[in-house]
Amino acid sequence: MSELITIEVNGKAYDVRPGQMLIEATDNLGIEVPRFCYHKHLSIAANCRMCLVEVEKMGKPLPACATPVAAGMKVWTQSEKAVDAQQAMMEFLLINHPLDCPICDQGGECELQDQAMTYGKVQSRYQEVKRVVLDPDIGPLIETEMTRCIQCTRCVRFGTEIAGIRELGGIGRGDRMAITTYVEQALQSELSGNIIDVCPVGALTAKPSRYTARAWEMIAHATVAAHDSVGSNIEVHTFDNKIVRVVPRENDTINQCWISDRDRFSYEGLNSSERVLKPLIKRDGEWQTVSWQEALAHTHELLTQLKPEQSTGLASANATLEELYLFQKVLQGLGVSQIEHRLRQVDAQATQVLPAVTWLGLPIEQISEQKLIILIGSDVRHEQPMLNHRIHLAQRLGAQVFALNMRQVAFNYPVEQLAVAPAQLSSLLQSVISGLSEQGLALPNDGSTLELIQRHDTQNWVQGLLAALAQAQGKVLVLLGNSAQEHPYYADLATLAQLLAQQLSGHLGFIPPQANSVGADWVTTLAPQDEVGKAVELNSELDTVVLLNVEPEYDTANPYLTLSRLRQAKQVIAITSFMSPALRDYATVILPCTPWAETSGTYVNAEGTWQFARAVTEPKGEARPAWKILRVIGHQLSVPECEYVNIEQISFELRRLVDKHPLTPPTIQPVTTLRISNESGLERIGEVQAYRVDNVVRRASALQALVPETKAHIHPNTATHLALMPDTLVTVRQGEASLSLPVWWDESLPENTVWIAGGTEASAQLGEAWGRIELRAGGKT
């Protein structure tokens, strides 16, 4: 820490850190200085001049946001000179402002309005014509009203510096300057919603919640978002027991002051017309609405006939810790040991070699301190936008980022990336590791017995990595992404990732896919040891399946197979918030549970932080929290220790168990032989589309408008070889499953791969997300 220096503000002396701008110092001291363009997480533009203050010995007032503090500096924020400057700036800013606060969504929470009231003159002297700016349509999430814009450029800087893609810009100059995309198009950034918050005026407002309620009519509830695995801190604003909008709540260690669009706009899904509001029972193939009593009695009857060996429970990793815990308790009480939440993982070996809890391995905040980050099988930008933001931050602070992927992922910062077809990813990693060991980086003991094949030319990449390593000062992080976790050879990839991390003396971490993936993993450690990790085998003799907020057609690795098995199962009990045509088909009983925001519970985020999210609205219809439903079921079946009075009691019990089962750095029990894939033919890449990850997001309409039409993406060379022209139809086939899709030429893919997004309507009709696929020109006949 450098020595503090003394400055004087409004006649009082303060000790402050040197090197900071005056506005940072006054902010820390709680002295108010008005501002528009300054934002603590953005670069300094100093273009609005609203922060002018008087500084001793300076002729003109100075902008506090662009004036560094200096020892002995004397500042006045409220002197005649300062006030004069502030009033003049305010008047100037309002010259072209429409002053349409009564019809502006920002009214009541507008920085311009507030500062005009505090620092402005009572009356305007401006009599002339005001300018009018046309509003560009920038997509379904953000409404524009550009006449209100004061050109502070916060949104433009946000795009360049935080979102990493510059989409908005200042077009024209002087009094004709306007903020726009120029070519009308929807913003592509997965963090775009944050410009609503950074915009100090009503120029950029949230489109889905526009004109729903006034800022002062809403009730703010502090809670935690339930999609990204970082557990972003948010405020949910409600009006009339309905969620109007979601905004970030500052937490420097988790999400700073940002949230992803997915966490911001997902709430729309809660009001979907597909919400199940009453219990339902299928009788003679007909669905009947019944009372809870009847539904639970029926469920009880079904469960008493359950054959444990042939039964399974599938839970969403977006469920709360309490729900997952009770789900496991009740099913185990019935003798069912096949309980799974990692529904996209297919590698049976992974359960043997991977740690029970796959988590980030370090605090989220520390990502930005790393100097060398290596991503394996990850489109982290779309998987976990906020973790990607931290990597971006690290990169801006000088870190170098490398990636080994199955396609050239479009990152929003520079990345040294190698991409090969899925079957080659393991051999690519092996080539890298051998390359590094040839360069003198010793293989750790457990790696020396492995036979590594060197099939790929990774020389340049390895050289780059070594150069970066030389400057990394031991701050190295290897991260396994969602695609790696869904890979058929996940165990091998994890073993190799660990070898690589050891070679580089770095940390190894996992990018957890869902809001409570880490929590759900952790719950499995509470089960008796021999029961852990039994992979679910969906054979044709399934007896009972219990679902907890899972939609198998979207949430599993092989929708076609899972759906057909569920249809063959003797009985399917679905505890769910949403109806779907598939559910109608395979389920026997539907017990409506409350989704996030209508239910309280704990989420464990990527770094292992426990956060309790309190319910913010009343349950819809007769939906009940899943933990209550499970409690009753458990009680009826005399499962011991199911008698909880309230959610806190379960949370408390779980909290006490943490000490006995703490999170340890994720360590892999290395595989002893690496599998070699000699696959020829086409392979599918089935990454899940970012807005199709869970049952709530899938029903959030504004986000859904951003999901592109599903196409079969193929490398142009492969496409030419197969005589497939863009936008012609192709029949894709995986075993019995087949579907017609339009062709899309995509140079980012390796040859001989077909990329079809997972979690979509189209992929619901297909088989393995990562596996063999066949193509035939022309539509399905």
Next chain:
Amino acid sequence: MTSPVLKRKSDLLTEHERHEIEHWLKRYPPEQKRSAVLAALRAVMHTDGYLSTAKMDAVADYLSLPPIAVYEVANFYSMYELDPQAAAKYSISICTNVSCMLCGSDQIVEHIEAKLGVKIGERTPDRKFFLKNEEECLAACASAPMMQVNHVYYTNLTPEKVDEILDGLE
């Protein structure tokens, strides 16, 4: 079927434009490609007479810039035309700012409009002349009134002198 060549946005650039951009790129450090954007747009103006969005995207692609960064520059400087209707062999800007106005620029405007049969902001049907809307003082006040034809300044104008200049243009 021949091997496909995916269309890149920069494919639209002509040989001459590429040559010009490359020439300018040499003057800047390799990581500062954006420095060449002014020159690149000028090259495009030279061939097309205006900047189409497709060509601006081509420049962005060629220089690895986000397209908006190119749009910003193109919209900032008045020497770039964005309207295809402004593309002409000769673009004429007649200064009508204070000094020129006091020295009779209104008369020059009237004369040229009558001579070419088009108003300010319009182009002659043969696409030879475009009368550009006034921007600001063109910094030749000492020899007012003046006009600029493409890159050339003509000063101390009189209607006769204007005739001579315009008639002399191919």
